[in-house]
Amino acid sequence: MKSSGHEKTAIVDEAITSRKSVRAFLPTPVDDRTICDILEVAARAPSGTNMQPWKVYVVKGNRKQELSDAILNSGVRAEKAAWDEYKYYPDQFFEPYLSRRRAVGFALYGLLGIGKRETDRMREQHDRNFVFFDAPVGLIFTIDRRLNMGSWVDHGMFLQSIMVAARARGLHTCPQAAFAPYHRQIRPVLDIPDEEIVVCGMALGHEDTTKPENTLRSEREPIEAFVTFVK
Numbered sequence: 400m401k402s403s404g405h406e407k408t409a410i411v412d413e414a415i416t417s418r419k420s421v422r423a424f425l426p427t428p429v430d431d432r433t434i435c436d437i438l439e440v441a442a443r444a445p446s447g448t449n450m451q452p453w454k455v456y457v458v459k460g461n462r463k464q465e466l467s468d469a470i471l472n473s474g475v476r477a478e479k480a481a482w483d484e485y486k487y488y489p490d491q492f493f494e495p496y497l498s499r500r501r502a503v504g505f506a507l508y509g510l511l512g513i514g515k516r517e518t519d520r521m522r523e524q525h526d527r528n529f530v531f532f533d534a535p536v537g538l539i540f541t542i543d544r545r546l547n548m549g550s551w552v553d554h555g556m557f558l559q560s561i562m563v564a565a566r567a568r569g570l571h572t573c574p575q576a577a578f579a580p581y582h583r584q585i586r587p588v589l590d591i592p593d594e595e596i597v598v599c600g601m602a603l604g605h606e607d608t609t610k611p612e613n614t615l616r617s618e619r620e621p622i623e624a625f626v627t628f629v630k
């Protein structure tokens with residue numbers, strides 16, 4: 400049966416708005432067919448002159464463990480890992496971005512009962528990135544380093560499409576820039592050639608709804624804050 404216009408709106412909007420960064424997953428497996436379906440749908444994302452500038456490495460089970468171990472046993476602490484391939488964040492945060500960043504950080508740590516000075520617990524929480532928050536599937540995204548900023552825009556649309564397609568299948572995700580500074584540890588495990596920049600990782604799986612970190616609903620500015628109707 401065909402869904403009506405209204406139903407379609409509701410379904411698409413729900414897939415987009417129910418996406419959130421999930422930071423605790425159940426061990427429930429996700430089969431390769433489902434992963435391939437999501438990636439096939441997401442690859443319908445647009446890209447300038449249809450260049451499709453994305454690459455994805457999928458890890459599960461032992462391979463995922465190997466990747467986690469390579470990072471966590473590297474002895475390279477998060478604050479020392481180098482953003483030497485590309486910079487996701489500005490060197491110096493400034494308003495209004497600084498406040499937004501702080502708000503989501505405090506909200507997350509608040510839910511986890513981590514106090515402002517508990518740096519060890521903050522680090523432990525950060526390290527949960529490297530086990531993909533226990534998700535059964537880890538994705539590592541790369542892009543050809545010869546490409547320009549436009550292709551990074553395209554890459555972002557691909558990422559979002561994966562996250563939305565995952566929602567359509569009852570799955571959740573967390574995009575993870577935390578992986579990028581560890582490209583040296585990641586490359587040998589996944590056999591990633593030097594021509595590719597590690598853009599980010601992504602956890603994919605079923606949400607553990609019992610965990611407080613997953614109750615986080617990050618804020619958004621009202622549209623008046625970023626929209627100008629030029630009349």
Ligand SMILES: Cc1cc2nc3c(=O)[nH]c(=O)nc-3n(C[C@H](O)[C@H](O)[C@H](O)COP(=O)(O)O)c2cc1C
Binds near residue numbers: 420421575577615617
């Ligand atoms: C490209 C990208 C990288 C991100 N990297 C991380 C990360 O390394 N670890 C993490 O916990 N969240 C990460 N996030 C999630 C953001 O913190 C999150 O999207 C933001 O706070 C808004 O919350 P929401 O995704 O729940 O709507 C990343 C998001 C994006 C888009």
